[in-house]
Each structure stands twice: as structure tokens, then as C-alpha cells.
């Protein structure tokens with residue numbers, strides 16, 4: 019039975035154009051080096067002959083009769099008076115000249131050798147790969163070039179040298195292209211496969227040009243400047259040179275001018291033809307424009323960053339887009355983006371006038387192209403009548419055009435609040451790097467968005483720029499809103515939890531608002547609640563005749579109705595909060611009853627409360643919750659104020675003494691270990707040498723020192739300390755960072771080991787040879803606040819460098835790995851039945867991910883959150899799940 | 902007979918030759934044609950080993966192999982491959 023399998027391209031073959039073929043495909047023989055006559059008409063048989071296609075609208079091609087957009091363009095040709103070398107084949111010409119006999123044209127190898135090679139090539143049973151074939155060709159070439167006496171005709175060949183760029187010499191005597199061509203004509207078709215040519219499509223003498231193809235005019239269009247002046251393409255300029263010299267060469271040859279003059283002209287023709295192909299040929303001065311700029315000829319059009327491949331085929335540019343610096347704006351919803359009015363006036367949406375939008379569009383046209391008003395009012399830049407003609411809207415004609423507007427006109431209206439746009443930050447590493455936002459047109463010059471959206475874009479505001487794309491059709495807008503809107507991308511497909519959430523000061527603020535349920539004076543509380551979108555205030559309590567709100571009650575305002583949730587906050591760790599219950603966060607019927615709101619409640623990628631709201635109430639409610647949350651946090655923290663500085667790490671003298679003691683103890687412990695090691699008192703641990711055993715013991719002792727210093731620091735620094743608040747709530751930093759600032763920085767390691775490389779038997783010349791003590795191997799007992807001594811500083815820098823190198827190596831590797839994965843998977847699709855198919859409908863997976871689950875709709879990777887369902891249905895207590 | 906039976910190795914999932922009369926039903930339930938399924942070469946060591954199993958004999962191109970493997974997401978996943986020549 020035969021299984022049908024779809025087909026792909028197996029190979030591409032490149033061939034040479036023969037002189038006959040160039041003539042055959044030519045629409046006109048170009049003989050005049052001129053383009054247009056005085057009246058501006060193209061000259062017959064000139065470089066702009068209409069037989070080669072048309073570039074002006076309205077005119078018709080003389081060859082195919084097509085207009086500008088129908089005619090594909092047609093080649094013409096130039097008959098060269100004398101043959102010239104094609105610069106692109108210089109290497110091939112050289113190797114053929116060296117490996118063939120100048121007398122009989124055979125490859126200079128005995129028949130027996132040639133036969134052997136032929137058999138290898140012709141062997142259909144073991145077809146050679148392209149690389150193996152190339153290897154044989156170069157082997158033939160290198161063997162044959164060595165031979166002097168031709169084994170076929172016994173002629174004594176002379177060595178050929180290439181005098182760059184295009185001159186060949188035989189024992190100092192110049193070989194003209196004509197002579198080369200004659201030699202190549204003698205080469206038998208049968209020998210060609212061993213030279214690397216397929217005789218069916220290529221002959222070596224075709225590498226020497228006798229006929230020159232002239233590309234169609236639409237390849238080298240004439241540009242008409244605004245002044246009415248015409249400017250020719252660089253290729254046309256070069257063709258003019260070729261024809262002009264060709265003409266002079268023919269005249270001189272026909273008149274029988276002196277050989278010297280003919281040779282000079284011939285060289286000049288060779289120069290022009292060479293630079294026509296490649297104007298950066300080594301050894302050739304580049305041809306220049308009158309202004310002194312060097313011409314962009316064929317190779318320059320394709321090569322390099324600005325060439326056709328990298329610039330036009332791999333790199334694409336897009337309309338209706340904008341790019342500028344980003345900055346934060348906590349008063350915008352996570353679904354919004356602030357667009358500068360200046361950009362909004364340039365970015366347009368094309369709407370067709372219908373009965374439904376007629377009046378609205380009319381008003382927009384009346385607004386004109388936009389005025390500098392305090393309040394942004396969208397206008398219209400252009401309108402298109404039904405016949406396609408364009409009217410530019412100006413202050414003057416706006417009213418008139420608005421009156422004339424008819425159904426079916428296209429109106430390019432400026433961006434207005436509520437438009438859907440795509441917003442993107444490079445590198446676009448995951449799908450949340452490009453999301454749909456609703457526009458809010460704002461003053462000033464930056465794009466602005468809610469801070470919760472920094473995470474998916476991986477953006478900060480130290481000068482980052484982002485791109486914005488305006489959607490142009492209803493379908494695109496609908497699709498973007500359903501699939502790409504920020505609120506639809508709350509849950510990451512990477513781990514099935516929310517990637518957006520409160521950060522930094524949001525967490526600090528909410529923590530301060532709820533930790534130990536502080537009393538907030540009525541006025542302050544009212545001011546804070548004015549930041550959020552609610553229509554009620556919490557109940558007040560009276561203390562000493564003054565009225566207060568309770569912090570947790572204010573927070574409860576932003577909770578959706580009926581939230582019932584209990585989970586552990588960061589303070590649940592008894593060692594952090596020995597007698598408090600702040601770590602037990604309990605929400606009953608939408609009211610925060612106990613606990614301090616921290617990273618575990620609302621933080622990005624781990625906020626249990628946020629996750630709960632999203633799953634139970636949906637994305638829209640989740641977005642509303644997060645919007646309110648960020649506003650509330652802004653309100654709280656702008657009232658309380660919050661700052662940190664190095665004196666947050668000030669510890670009392672008694673603590674300092676303790677810390678110093680811990681450092682000294684550790685160092686002494688290490689010394690003791692080393693002494694024991696030297697006296698052979700240390701036993702080997704399994705799988706380790708004696709040295710390894712010592713190392714691991716030393717490392718352990720030193721890391722204990724850092725832990726101890728961390729404990730001391732936490733003991734003396736309490737909740738009245740800004741840094742501690744940030745560390746405890748999870749807003750930023752951790753207690754270890756704090757301990758490093760106040761206490762001991764600790765061991766600096768490279769690849770997980772104590773520092774040991776450097777000089778002979780020591781890390782630095784500051785130590786004795788053979789010293790393997792704590793300080794000699796990178797232990798830092800100073801704190802960041804005190805400062806490091808010189809050797810400590812050096813080790814710290816070494817350790818830090820490792821991190822930088824690691825990151826540089828990792829990003830480039832993982833980037834390339836991701837690129838390969840994307841290229842392999844980019845055209846897979848999920849069919850309606852849930853199969854994963856490729857472009858030829860071959861099955862990759864019978865069910866998406868084998869379980870048909872969308873990871874971003876999953877519960878931390880599982881299809882269903884059973885615990886949650888059990889609790890929702892039976893009302894039994896939620897036991898914290900599997901977390 | 903090879904020294905080891907690769908099908909017994911713990912890293913090699915179960916391979917079953919689908920009886921010809923069941924092929925149509927399976928393809929129908931999957932909603933695919935034989936050509937759409939992933940391929941497995943007749944020269945694949947697994948196929949060669951299967952051929953040596955009692956009562957199976959030569960496996961010609963066009964037959965279907967059922968592979969049962971452990972899946973991180975699904976527990977047990979059944980996939981199918983069409984045998985091709987070479």
C-alpha cells in the first residue's frame with residue numbers, strides 16, 4: 019500500500035545565462051547611452067526604451083501592452099564590442115584556467131584518474147551529497163593545477179596568475195578575455211561535471227560576457243524630484259558608462275586605432291562592467307556619483323544590513339505605529355495606555371462613512387486637523403472620496419468638506435479615547451510582550467501605563483521605549499479585545515498563575531494599611547478612599563473622642579462582594595512573627611478580618627487573593643480589583659510617606675559587638691578545621707577527597723556565620739524600620755540583603771567554590787603561600803555599610819563578575835535556543851478538534867499538549883483545581899490545598 | 902536474536918502493531934488519514950524488534966503502530982504512527 023506524503027522543494031539549481039539566451043529574452047538592443055529627449059520622452063533604443071517596461075502611470079509597455087501595475091518589465095541587451103570578464107565568476111575562471119590545458123582544453127589529469135572521479139560522481143546507488151561533490155571538484159582542481167605537461171596532448175602549460183581584480187597573466191603575459199574565452203570554448207562538455215558545471219545549463223565561456231543584459235526600467239526607476247528635475251537610478255548611470263565606452267571601443271576597433279588605445283578602452287569597459295556588478299571590488303576604485311557619493315550597484319543592493327535581504331526581506335516596516343519612552347501612571351487602568359496627543363494626531367483609523375457614523379464623522383471633520391487645545395479633540399487628517407481621490411483636511415476647508423461628505427467616503431480620523439491598540443516591548447519573548455490596550459490620549463510626550471503591567475513586558479522606566487500599533491479593522495479590534503487585552507492575559511501560560519500584580523510600593527502601602535489594623539484618622543481615611551472607585555466608606559470607631567477608620571476596613575472596600583478566603587501570608591513563619599497572627603490572612607464575606615496584606619496576597623505571580631478573585635469573579639472583576647488596588651496603594655503611601663536610607667541599617671553598639679564576635683568565631687572555627695586537616699584529624703566524607711571534605715566543612719562554618727549575623731540583624735531591626743517593612747512584606751529585598759548591609763557580607767564564591775585561583779598557591783600576594791584560611795579564600799566579614807577592605811573588595815568584585823558573565827552567556831544561548839524552537843514550531847496550529855497540525859495537516863499531537871488543556875486556563879499546571887471545587891460545592895474547609 | 906530486547910527497556914514506550922481490521926475504526930475516531938499521522942521507518946529498531954515477536958512477521962509500509970507512553974500532562978497517552986519504507 020502506498021502512503022501519500024506531501025511534497026517539498028528538494029533542490030534549487032543555479033545556471034548561467036548564455037549569450038543566446040540573453041539575446042532571446044531581450045526586448046530591445048540598447049545602443050544609445052541617453053535616456054530622455056529634450057521633451058522628456060524616452061529615446062528609442064536608449065536606456066529608458068519603453069520596450070523594457072513603463073514606470074509612469076498612464077503609459078503602456080511597448081512589449082506586452084501592460085500598464086505600470088501590469089507590466090512585469092522586460093530585459094534589453096547590449097552587444098559588447100569586446101568580451102569582458104564577469105567579476106562574480108573570477109574565482110571559477112581562475113580555477114578553470116589553472117586546471118585545464120591551454121592547448122587541447124582537457125582537464126590536465128590522465129584519463130584513468132578522470133574516470134575514477136567520474137565513477138564517484140555518476141554512482142547513482144550512493145548519490146553524493148552536495149558537500150561531497152564539492153570536495154571532489156576541489157580535489158580535481160587542486161590536482162590538475164599542479165600538472166605542467168598535459169597528459170592528453172603533451173603540451174607544456176604555463177602557470178596562470180590572477181592579477182586582482184580582473185587581469186589574468188600567463189608568465190607575465192596578459193591574457194585577454196577574448197583569449198580566455200577561446201580556451202574555454204575548447205573544453206569538452208564531458209569534462210564539465212568535474213569542474214563543477216552542469217553542461218546542460220552552463221558553459222565556462224559564458225562566464226566571459228559578450229552580450230550584456232540590461233535590466234528592466236522598473237528595476238531602476240527614474241525619480242522625479244519636487245523641483246521637476248529628473249534623477250536617474252545608480253544602475254542607469256552605470257549602464258550609460260558601459261554603453262558610452264562600448265561605443266568608443268567599437269569605433270576605435272573598426273577604425274583600426276593603435277593597439278594601445280584599444281587596450282585602454284577595453285580596460286575601461288572592463289572597469290565599468292565590474293563596478294556595475296560590484297562597486298566595492300577590492301583593488302578597484304569605486305565608481306562615484308557627481309556629488310562624490312559612491313554608486314550603489316547590484317551587489318550593494320543585496321549585501322549587508324541595508325541590503326535587500328536583511329533590510330527588506332527579513333526586516334519589515336509597518337505603518338500606523340509609534341514609539342516613545344514609557345513612564346508610569348497609577349491612575350490608568352491596567353487595560354489602558356496613555357498616548358501623547360502629538361502621536362494621537364498622527365496615528366489614524368480609517369472609517370467608511372455609513373448611515374450609522376455619518377454625523378459623528380462629520381463632526382470629526384469639522385474639528386479639522388487638530389488644534390493645540392487643553393483638552394484633546396480628535397480631528398481628521400485626510401478623507402478619500404468614492405473615486406479614491408484624496409483631500410487633505412486643513413483648518414480652512416474642514417467645514418466645507420464636512421458638508422460635502424457622502425456615504426462611502428473614507429475618513430482618516432485621528433486616534434480617540436477608547437481605540438484599541440497593540441502595545442509591545444522588545445525583546446518579545448512571550449505572548450504577553452504584545453497586548454491590546456484601550457487608548458487614553460494624554461498631554462506630554464511619553465506612553466504611560468499602570469505599574470502592574472510592567473511585569474509581562476519586563477519594563478522599567480530608566481529610559482525604556484515601547485511600540486504601539488493602531489488596529490485598522492473591526493475584525494482586528496474584536497480579535498485583539500477578546501484574545502490580547504491585558505485582562506485576558508492575567509494568567510500566564512507558563513505557570514497558570516497571575517503574572518500581573520502589585521509591586522514595590524503597592525505592597526508596602528497595603529502592608530502598612532493592614533499590618534496590625536492601624537487606626538486612620540477620619541480625614542486622612544476619606545482622602546485615601548477618594549482615590550478609589552467605590553461609593554461607600556467603612557464604619558468609624560471612636561477613640562478618645564476622635565473618629566477613625568480601621569486600615570483593614572479601608573482595604574476591604576476594594577474586595578469584591580462575598581470573598582471568603584484564608585491563606586498564609588509571608589509573616590506566617592513563626593520565627594518572624596512569634597506572637598502575632600498577622601501571617602494568617604482571613605477574609606470573610608468580603609471583609610479582611612485578620613492578617614497583613616503582603617506579597618503572598620497581591621504580589622505578581624504569587625498573590626493568592628488576586629488569583630482567587632480572578633478565578634472566581636473573572637478577568638473583568640480582576641482588572642477592576644487591581645485598578646483599585648494600585649490606586650488605593652498610591653493613596654496610602656502618598657499620605658504616610660515612605661523612604662529608606664543607609665541609616666536604616668544602623669544597629670546599636672551591642673549588636674555591632676555581637677556581629678564582630680560572630681565573624682571572629684567563624685574565622686577561628688575555620689582555622690581550627692585547617693589545623694585538624696593538617697594533623698590528619700579529619701575523616702573523608704563519602705564521595706569526596708580529603709580536600710573536598712575540608713572545603714565543604716569550611717563553607718558550612720562560614721555560611722552559618724552569615725545566618726547568625728542575619729538573625730542578629732533581624733533581632734535589632736524591627737517593624738519600625740522601612741527596610742524591614744519592605745523585606746517582610748515582600749515589596750523588595752530580603753532579610754539577607756539587610757544582614758549583608760548591617761552585619762556580614764559573607765563568603766564570595768566562584769562556581770560554588772571558595773575563591774582559590776590567582777597566584778602560585780595563593781589567591782593574592784597579600785597572603786602567605788599555602789594560606790587556605792577564611793580571609794585568604796574570599797570570606798568577607800565586613801558589612802556594606804562599614805565598607806570592605808582591599809582584599810575583600812577584590813574578592814567581592816570577582817564574585818560579582820561571575821554573575822555578569824553568566825548572564826551574558828545565558829541570554830545569548832537561550833535566545834538562540836528559543837529562536838530555533840520558534841522557527842521549528844511557528845507554523846503549527848491547533849485545529850477546531852484540538853489537534854496540533856502543521857501546514858501540510860500532518861499530525862504533531864492528536865490532542866493539544868496531550869491533555870487538551872490550555873495552561874493559562876489551568877490551575878498551576880493541572881486541568882482542574884479539585885480542592886477549590888470541593889470547597890465551593892460542599893462548603894468544607896479549604897485545607898490550604900497542595901501548596 | 903539481539904542480546905537485548907529494546908522494547909523491554911524502561912525508556913522505550915510500549916509499541917503495538919494495530920491489526921488491519923481495526924485500522925479503519927481508529928483512523929475514523931481520530932479523524933485523520935494515514936498520511937497525516939506521524940511516521941515511523943520500517944528500518945526503525947523498534948519495528949525490527951516487533952517483527953521478531955511471535956505471530957507478527959513482516960511489517961509492511963502502511964501499517965499503523967500504536968505507541969502507549971507515559972505523559973506528564975495526561976498520565977498515559979496513546980499515539981499512532983504510520984510505517985513507511987526505507
Ligand SMILES: [Mg+2]
Nearest residue numbers: 478479480482
Ligand atoms: Mg530599562
Ligand SMILES: [Zn+2]
Nearest residue numbers: 079081082089
Ligand atoms: Zn511589458
Ligand SMILES: [Zn+2]
Nearest residue numbers: 119122168171
Ligand atoms: Zn592538452
